[in-house]
Amino acid sequence: MAQRKFPRVSTDLQAVALLGLDDAVTLEVKQLSMGGCLLSSDDLFDTSRLNNLTFSIQGISINAVANPIYCTMRGSKVFWGVSFAKLSPIASYYLNKFINKQIELFGELKGTSLSPVNR
Known part of the structure; x- marks a missing residue:
């Protein structure tokens, strides 16, 4: 398996994905790294409309331009890698700072994004 560029941590953060000027969807950030994140939702949405992703860590709002990489379904859940x-x-x-603290406290995730131990 290829080495990841950035270490990942498990999270339960809430995020808002902007899908244009007047449309947004709430998602859960399941995994987070400096390079991107794994998002989860109960519903599919058109990722080609994804403009911006916003989530908060320790009271600091993080705004990112996010590019969808993949989408997969597991049971009733939909997962997006961005x-x-x-x-x-x-x-x-x-x-x-947040990721380094999480790694210090809990360690980084290993293996594939959706392995049972990483969900």
Whole structure:
């Protein structure tokens, strides 16, 4: 298996994906890294309309331009892997700080994104 560029951590953060000017969907961030995240939802949506992803870590709002990489279904859940195409320097700083603290406390995730141990 190829080595990941960034370590991943497990999370239960809520995110809002903007799908244009007047449409948004709420998702759960299941895994997070500096390069992107694994999102989960009960419903499918048109990822070609995904403009921006916003979530909060320790009271800091993180806004990212997100590019969908893949979508898969497991039971009644839908999972999306997205990469972060753009993060501000301040968002990168707080995201890195959060991920490093999570790794210090709980360790990083290993294996595939959707392996039972990583869900």
